[in-house]
Amino acid sequence: MSKTIVINGKECAFDGNKTVLQIARDNGFYIPSLCYHPKLGPASKCRVCVVEVDGIRNLQTSCSLTATDGMIITTDSPRVLDAQRMVVNLLLANGNHNCMICERNGDCELQEAAYHLGIELPAFIVEEREDKDESGAFIVRDVNKCIQCGRCIEACNRLVVNEVLDFGFRGGHTQVVCDGNKPMGESTCVQCGECVQVCPVGALIEKKAIGKARSWEITKIRTTCPYCGVGCQQELHLKGDQIVRVKGVEGAKPNDGHLCVKGRYGYDFIYSKERLTTPLIKKNGKFEEATWDEALDLVADKFKQIIKESGPDAIACVSCARSTNEDSFYMQKLFRAAIGTNNIDHCART
Amino acid sequence: MTNSFGEFENAKLFFLIGTNMTEAHPVASYYVKRAKLKGAKIIVADPRYQALAKKADIYAQIKVGSDVAFINGLMNVLITENLYDKKFVEENTEGFEEMKATVMKYPPEKAAEISGVSADLIREIARTMAAIKPGMLCYTLGITEHTCGKNNVMSTSNLQMLLGNMGMESAGVNPLRGQNNVQGACDMGALPNVYPGYQAVTDPKNKEKFEKAWGVNNLSDKVGLMIPDMMHALTTKKVRAFYIFGENLARTDPNITHVEHELESAEFLVCNDIFHTETTRFADVIFPAAAWCEDEGTFSSSERRLNRVRKIKDAPGQAMPNWWIFKQLAKRLGHEWTSNSAQEIWDNEHSMVAPAFAGIKYHRLEGDGLQWPCPNEEHPGTKFLHKDGKFTRGKGLFKGIEWTPPAEVADAEYPLVLSTGRRLVHYHTRTQTGRCGLDRVLDDKTGLNQMMSEERVDMSAADAQKLGVKHGEYVKVSSRRGAVKVRAKVTDEIPAGMVWMSFHFSEGNANWLCNNVFDPETKTAEYKACAVRIDKI
Known part of the structure; x- marks a missing residue:
């Protein structure tokens, strides 16, 4: 690496164009940042990521400050910490940040900043509460927890380009609004959930996840979406064998954290009480429960009889375009190698 | 792609x-x-x-x-x-x-x-x-x-x-590609003309290769039937047993009345599924299958990318992975297969017989997976095909192609063209999305407050006015094959003379109307064009 900056006395080498925040993170320094998201780039709105730079009089926002060779940075001076505390205290005052019952407790970037800065009680009086917007099918908006970092707006307009969210009203009344201040459920929002994905606090949460698990109970597993052919990578948040929520995998190909309404919220069919749980054999027009041996024997015997009487081409199958490759492989192997026919197809061309 | x-x-x-x-x-x-x-x-x-x-x-x-x-x-x-x-x-x-x-x-x-x-x-x-x-x-x-x-x-x-x-x-x-793994089902040879990895069943060399790999000597070198021909053969009894794995043909195929007649004609019908569907009604035996999240495996996406899918829970009750079911049937037909997991099927079987996939092994599929062709384990996978204009067959072949009209066009009796497809919040016949609360998403933000819990017919304001139909009103849509009652959705998306519907709902499914005519070679149905009329109720 060709260039170096010094952060809190430590030499940190880097290459190319990088911000001070990126280099600090690469080197294990925590600087709170609320409006910055790696996918969205610098925003310099919230001012919580300020640092001191030798030779520059004012504090600088590290998320937008491009590092230059030899720069000397301080992230933990009283001046920096006081400024960061002031920002977080003002954000805490602007709404109702009750961590005790918040879904994001333990996974909240504002809470993390307050903890890091040692803010036990907000320094200012909390404003009156406003009603949550629960009109969206899958997303709950809680303006009381919004810190107006603007990530959701940027994501909605620049990443998924659905162009629903924006800031509405002015000054102290500023709020994030859908389509010029409609309830989310009546707006043109298609519930893709990108805003939830990037929200640093509990202002945008998944309705289905409410009350299901605390953040520290969650295990995460990467898998592939079962719907269309894009192959989006999902991060399942699990409590035991229950999916609590689905997030997109940040940085993954092809979707870099993005999902659609089906991929993000269409998961719970697997828990349906209507699932088939036992082999069924139709007798006198009605399905009756059977053992695996009974059902498998019946099918195999019938196939053997038909092969004997009419040849293997009197059996045909339609395979599944939703199930795994390995299932498809064994289906065609069953028909080709065990039955002896190429009568195998699926909805390949539709 | x-x-x-x-x-x-x-x-x-x-x-x-x-x-x-x-x-x-x-x-x-x-x-x-x-x-x-x-x-x-x-x-x-x-x-x-x-x-x-x-x-x-x-x-x-x-x-x-x-x-x-x-x-x-x-x-x-x-x-x-x-x-x-x-x-x-x-x-x-x-x-x-x-x-x-x-x-x-x-x-x-x-x-x-x-x-x-x-x-x-x-x-x-x-x-x-x-x-x-x-x-x-x-x-x-x-x-x-x-x-x-x-x-x-x-x-x-x-x-x-x-x-x-x-x-x-x-x-x-x-x-x-429409489905998560339609690319993969093709890659695996769930097609009547090719073995896994697109190797023709008519080539004696391939027959010999797969007979050796699978320890058999009876592989057919005759191209098999495509879906519409299979379905037709049920009515002539040329096909006596029909095995449907995870598809709901009774609602996804065109001309439902005709499709149901074909399914009813089957002498013996077997289904693997995770739910009862309109199709399993016709089955003689139903095997309960593991769903997404209930087995390890891989999907191939549109961009030829192999991605892992993971197991997070056991299948409910006695439901089992589909590959296990096929393996048990093969055993009863006299074939002992050795693989005991999806990974063994991929690593020890598929990747060994399909050259384009030879370099893809499970241990290489963590993270972002791999795009085929990937001929060996050092190969990084293929981002785009035909690099520098080099096509699989050598030179790219131009074909002079004459236009032909759809099989059924609008006329005086059925003056509107119906085209069909998918809507955002649902997937196919809703066996899955119908059980996730997706019905609650609003389809129409113009004041009618319609939830996406029923089908509708999208039509132009011009045709709605001509027929005296109001936005949101129930109408009868009929073709030569059937009729459905659905709400009208008047929208600027649709030009005059055309209407549009999806196949997500059992009632009001566009396939009651669609024309069961097919491309002569691919046997793909003409879901995108048939003639209908709309009548006020």
Whole structure:
């Protein structure tokens, strides 16, 4: 690496164009940042990521400050910490940040900043509460927890380009609004959930996840979406064998954290009480429960009889375009190698 | 897809024909829209003025089923105005003169007459595509679901070869696949003509190879039946036993009355499924299967990328993985298979017999997976195909293609053209999305507060006015094959003379109306075009 900056006395080498925040993170320094998201780039709105730079009089926002060779940075001076505390205290005052019952407790970037800065009680009086917007099918908006970092707006307009969210009203009344201040459920929002994905606090949460698990109970597993052919990578948040929520995998190909309404919220069919749980054999027009041996024997015997009487081409199958490759492989192997026919197809061309 | 989703964002030009990505492949559409924010030109050809059409720089509202004539018109302009990529054509293709002879019969005025797109706009699109290179062509089922589906597909590759838009980044012919693993089911040889990895069943060398791999000596060298022929053979008893694995043919196939008659005719019907469906009603035996999240495995996406799927829970009750069920049946038919997991099937079986997949092993599939072709374990996978204009068959082959109309066109009795497809919040026949609360998403934000809990017929304001139909009112839609009662959704997406429906709901399913006619070669049904009428109730 060709260039170096010094952060809190430590030499940190880097290459190319990088911000001070990126280099600090690469080197294990925590600087709170609320409006910055790696996918969205610098925003310099919230001012919580300020640092001191030798030779520059004012504090600088590290998320937008491009590092230059030899720069000397301080992230933990009283001046920096006081400024960061002031920002977080003002954000805490602007709404109702009750961590005790918040879904994001333990996974909240504002809470993390307050903890890091040692803010036990907000320094200012909390404003009156406003009603949550629960009109969206899958997303709950809680303006009381919004810190107006603007990530959701940027994501909605620049990443998924659905162009629903924006800031509405002015000054102290500023709020994030859908389509010029409609309830989310009546707006043109298609519930893709990108805003939830990037929200640093509990202002945008998944309705289905409410009350299901605390953040520290969650295990995460990467898998592939079962719907269309894009192959989006999902991060399942699990409590035991229950999916609590689905997030997109940040940085993954092809979707870099993005999902659609089906991929993000269409998961719970697997828990349906209507699932088939036992082999069924139709007798006198009605399905009756059977053992695996009974059902498998019946099918195999019938196939053997038909092969004997009419040849293997009197059996045909339609395979599944939703199930795994390995299932498809064994289906065609069953028909080709065990039955002896190429009568195998699926909805390949539709 | 010849190319990859990762190339979308930096593409300079998109030509989107017969693809409503916003609803059918939403995440892909984000990248198209982002490319536009970065300055890419978007050309959309679609009968519906859908969301991407509204964002397009150039929108061509082509008539349903006119794609071949429209594309021939574009190629006519490229050739007559000398705008095509002569170097690419000379070096990498053959059949140009034959294709040219056909294309010369489609001057823009003739293409305009058939497609409803003005000759000037056809010229503008051709000139734009020639000026901005490379360009990515994407299509979906708007191209394939016609009696001329194969010809439509060949027209798209004719166009991209003529422009030299092949074998490089942000170019190519890119069909977005509808199901999560329809690409994989093809890759695995769940097709009547090829073994896994696209190896023809008619080639004696392949027969010998697979007989050796599978320890058998009875592999058939005869191409098998395609779905419509299988279904028909149920009624003639030529096919006596029918095995349906995870498909709901009774609602996904055209002309439901006829399809149900065919299923009813089966002497013996077996289903693997995770739910009862309209199709399992006809079964003699149903095997309960593990679902997504209940078994390890892989999916192949549209961009030929192998991705892992993971098990997080056991299947409910006695339900078992599908591969296990097939293995047990094979055992009873006298075949002992040794693999005992998805990984063993992939690593020890599929990747050993399919050369394009030989380098893909489970241990390489952590993270972002791999794109085939991937012939050996050192190979990084293939981002885009036909690099430097080198095609699989050697030279890219142009084909002269004549336009043919849909099998059924509007007439006095059935004056409207019905086209069909998918809507955003549902997937196919809702066996899954119908159980996730997706019905609660509002479909219509214009005041009617309609939840997406029932089908509707999308129609133009002009036709609604002519028929005296109000937005939200129940109407009867009928074709020569059936009739459904659905609400009318009056929308600016639909031109006069056309209506549009989906196949998500059991009642009001478009397939009660659709025409069971097929492309002669691919046997793909003409879901995109039939004639209907609308009557007030």
